Amino acid sequence: MAEQYVAAVDQGTNSTRCILFDRRGRLVSVAQREHKQHFPRPGWVEHDATEIWRNVTRVVPAAIRQIGALPTQIVAIGITNQRETSLLWDRRTGRPIGHAVTWQDTRTDRLITELAGDEGPDRFADLCGLPLTTYFSAPRLRWMLDETPGLRERAERGEVLFGTMETWLIWNFTGGPDGGLHVTDVTNASRTMLMNIETLEWDDHLLAAFDVPRSVLPEIRPSSGVFATATAVLPGVRIGAALGDQQAALFGQTCFSPGEAKCTYGTGSFLLLNTGKEIVRSTHGMLTTVAYQIGSQPAAYALEGSMAVTGSLVQWFRDGLGLIHTAAEIETLARTVDDNGGAYIVPAFSGLFAPHWRSEARGVIAGLTSYITKGHLARAVLEATGFQTLEVVNAMNADSGIALTALKVDGGMTANNLLMQFLADLLDVPVVRPMVTETVSLGAAYAAGLAVGYWPDLEGLRSNWHRAGQWLPNMDPTRRAAEYANWQAAVQRTFGWIRPGQ
Amino acid sequence: MLRLLASAPNGLGVADLGNALGLAKATVHGILKTLHQVGFVEQDHSGAHYHLSDAFGRLGDTYLDPNELRSRAINWADSLAARSGEVVRVGRLVEGKVVVVHHVFRPDDSDQDLDVGTTLPPHACSLGKAVLAFDTSGGAKPRKLEAFTTRTIVDPARLADELASVRAKGWAAEFEEHTVELAGIAAPIRGLGGLVVGAVGLTGRIERICDSRLRHRTDLVTMVRATAEAIGRDLREDR
Ligand SMILES: Nc1ncnc2c1ncn2[C@@H]1O[C@H](COP(=O)(O)OP(=O)(O)OP(=O)(O)O)[C@@H](O)[C@H]1O
Numbered sequence: 216m217a218e219q220y221v222a223a224v225d226q227g228t229n230s231t232r233c234i235l236f237d238r239r240g241r242l243v244s245v246a247q248r249e250h251k252q253h254f255p256r257p258g259w260v261e262h263d264a265t266e267i268w269r270n271v272t273r274v275v276p277a278a279i280r281q282i283g284a285l286p287t288q289i290v291a292i293g294i295t296n297q298r299e300t301s302l303l304w305d306r307r308t309g310r311p312i313g314h315a316v317t318w319q320d321t322r323t324d325r326l327i328t329e330l331a332g333d334e335g336p337d338r339f340a341d342l343c344g345l346p347l348t349t350y351f352s353a354p355r356l357r358w359m360l361d362e363t364p365g366l367r368e369r370a371e372r373g374e375v376l377f378g379t380m381e382t383w384l385i386w387n388f389t390g391g392p393d394g395g396l397h398v399t400d401v402t403n404a405s406r407t408m409l410m411n412i413e414t415l416e417w418d419d420h421l422l423a424a425f426d427v428p429r430s431v432l433p434e435i436r437p438s439s440g441v442f443a444t445a446t447a448v449l450p451g452v453r454i455g456a457a458l459g460d461q462q463a464a465l466f467g468q469t470c471f472s473p474g475e476a477k478c479t480y481g482t483g484s485f486l487l488l489n490t491g492k493e494i495v496r497s498t499h500g501m502l503t504t505v506a507y508q509i510g511s512q513p514a515a516y517a518l519e520g521s522m523a524v525t526g527s528l529v530q531w532f533r534d535g536l537g538l539i540h541t542a543a544e545i546e547t548l549a550r551t552v553d554d555n556g557g558a559y560i561v562p563a564f565s566g567l568f569a570p571h572w573r574s575e576a577r578g579v580i581a582g583l584t585s586y587i588t589k590g591h592l593a594r595a596v597l598e599a600t601g602f603q604t605l606e607v608v609n610a611m612n613a614d615s616g617i618a619l620t621a622l623k624v625d626g627g628m629t630a631n632n633l634l635m636q637f638l639a640d641l642l643d644v645p646v647v648r649p650m651v652t653e654t655v656s657l658g659a660a661y662a663a664g665l666a667v668g669y670w671p672d673l674e675g676l677r678s679n680w681h682r683a684g685q686w687l688p689n690m691d692p693t694r695r696a697a698e699y700a701n702w703q704a705a706v707q708r709t710f711g712w713i714r715p716g717q
Numbered sequence: 718m719l720r721l722l723a724s725a726p727n728g729l730g731v732a733d734l735g736n737a738l739g740l741a742k743a744t745v746h747g748i749l750k751t752l753h754q755v756g757f758v759e760q761d762h763s764g765a766h767y768h769l770s771d772a773f774g775r776l777g778d779t780y781l782d783p784n785e786l787r788s789r790a791i792n793w794a795d796s797l798a799a800r801s802g803e804v805v806r807v808g809r810l811v812e813g814k815v816v817v818v819h820h821v822f823r824p825d826d827s828d829q830d831l832d833v834g835t836t837l838p839p840h841a842c843s844l845g846k847a848v849l850a851f852d853t854s855g856g857a858k859p860r861k862l863e864a865f866t867t868r869t870i871v872d873p874a875r876l877a878d879e880l881a882s883v884r885a886k887g888w889a890a891e892f893e894e895h896t897v898e899l900a901g902i903a904a905p906i907r908g909l910g911g912l913v914v915g916a917v918g919l920t921g922r923i924e925r926i927c928d929s930r931l932r933h934r935t936d937l938v939t940m941v942r943a944t945a946e947a948i949g950r951d952l953r954e955d956r
């Protein structure tokens with residue numbers, strides 16, 4: 216019998232990938248396509264959902280073609296996606312209503328302040344586990360319904376559908392206007408601020424607070440379980456999973472037990488700690504989120520530390536400043552000097568996420584002197600990711616009461632050895648990279664393969680995990696403390712930049 | 718054809734080029750296709766006009782950043798290590814030495830140290846032979862061939878024969894030339910324009926890398942070559 220594979224579709228912020236994995240969880244092919252970033256105004260970031268779906272219809276066949284396989288060799292599709300990016304579309308025509316508004320978009324900052332009112336940004340945290348910030352979907356959905364004349368009425372009549380990217384893809388995979396399935400999964404729903412974190416259902420109180428009609432919302436399903444059989448792109452193949460990219464990475468790193476954690480280094484970086492069936496409420500700026508749900512089993516939860524700008528700071532260094540040609544060249548440039556020369560970059564481009572959650576903060580370069588060269592700045596760019604991780608790890612340790620003993624990492628930035636070593640030095644724990652850096656896709660594949668019986672159980676998946684690289688700490692504690700103190704001082708200088716009435 | 722294209726800032730069509738050079742349309746097409754593949758000419762949005770790409774101006778600049786090579790290689794090197802069960806390295810030639818650009822541990826979770834940045838003697842390892850065989854700079858050829866084991870090739874004439882065979886086969890073998898009891902297999906990575914920018918390979922104990930007749934296992938050779946090809950395809954595709 217011909218070899219069988221699971222296809223993961225990773226709909227990311229910058230690109231859409233299809234990756235095929237074999238039974239041992241090994242990557243066998245990759246096809247990838249970038250989509251355009253639309254910046255209609257400062258702070259606004261949009262995607263064209265039609266372009267994204269078109270990319271899906273191209274990368275999936277391309278990945279299969281790359282190894283000369285047949286579509287019949289694909290046993291399941293696992294979908295994973297950039298989270299919180301929000302879209303409305305017309306149920307009848309299947310056409311998006313405007314662009315998708317992405318997770319980095321800050322257009323809802325005024326609305327947030329309004330909604331927070333006197334009770335403050337944590338007024339819904341008990342119900343949904345999240346603070347009010349521009350990051351999550353509900354304010355964005357509210358904004359879209361408010362902004363387009365007549366849209367709310369159409370939504371109430373059931374003519375308009377809402378979804379994050381996995382919902383949009385599944386709807387299109389299953390026929391679109393022609394019988395498309397309108398569903399989401401618990402992990403993505405847990406990022407909207409509309410789902411009750413305990414019941415895992417849309418919450419009437421939250422719907423009322425955000426003025427969102429229930430008729431636009433998809434049905435919430437477990438992350439791993441057969442959603443439907445595709446009729447487009449891979450007709451006849453079952454969609455076995457959908458989960459947010461960061462939750463997928465936790466799954467791909469096989470962090471199935473409470474206490475296990477990973478950090479994924481991509482456009483942004485996200486540290487997730489599995490807390491099992493327990494819903495842990497953070498007192499240190501971590502988010503409470505659903506990690507995954509397998510079929511009818513109880514959901515597993517996670518604490519999350521979100522860093523908005525990490526890989527995208529490297530991209531800014533490349534595209535905004537033009538100091539390098541490719542992201543990887545930042546390491547070459549950073550190695551032209553021995554240290555940061557006293558410069559620190561705090562990339563509060565869309566405010567600061569965890570653990571600060573300061574939406575009025577904006578970025579700074581601190582410690583500039585005439586001594587600073589582009590090499591020092593390249594170092595400061597990479598170190599910013601390290602320092603942000605340290606802040607999140609400290610907060611996570613404080614919340615969970617246990618100190619992290621090693622950091623499991625994945626994502627595009629783990630190709631950067633200088634950064635990985637800096638992380639180990641700063642956190643003072645070993646940093647470990649598994650044999651698949653595309654762990655987001657691997658997790659989606661695992662969850663889908665489990666649903667269709669391609670893999671029997673979680674334990675089998677654990678045995679696929681192997682260490683591909685490891686960096687050990689090697690920094691003088693006094694220097695570590697001094698560097699971190701400088702960083703913290705720089706962070707203070709980002710606060711309060713956007714002032715009321717501006 | 719390149720001269721014509723260089724003198725036409727708005728680009729030229731196939732017919733223009735054919736007429737100017739007295740060549741058949743099919744011939745012009747063929748040449749353009751090749752030039753396009755190596756990145757020297759680009760098509761405009763309509764696809765009707767061709768013009769020189771800026772890569773042409775940077776002709777001597779075939780430099781590929783080593784960290785970029787690692788970024789492109791990482792997925793495929795991981796996959797090779799997972800499938801073969803062996804240590805995988807990516808290397809490139811720098812001033813007569815092979816510098817390890819990327820290193821993937823043997824997937825048995827044993828204690829191993831990353832050796833990215835260390836150097837290897839090119840004449841005594843498969844990674845080195847895979848790049849030396851395609852090196853045209855000459856300066857990279859080691860003058861004195863140091864012996865590491867009794868099997869190290871120290872005779873320049875024998876090394877030349879060995880490199881010719883690497884060119885013919887498309888991959889390089891290592892058999893106790895660097896370390897006793899270790900064998901290796903490596904294949905060249907071809908970047909833009911087909912230039913060899915480095916090599917990827919695996920090393921392990923002889924009994925795992927070679928068959929009972931001490932020949933390098935063909936299944937491993939196929940895997941290594943497919944890996945080199947996949948990395949090369951990534952490098953050539955979108956730069
Ligand atoms: N060698 C490198 N050094 C530093 N940063 C890098 C390196 N390689 C990639 N990056 C950064 O990592 C990011 C890409 O990684 P990855 O593909 O995992 O991101 P992603 O978040 O999954 O992408 P998407 O946003 O499309 O989902 C980019 O922001 C890029 O700038």
Ligand SMILES: [Mg+2]
Pocket residue numbers: 225226227228460481655
């Ligand atoms: Mg991603």
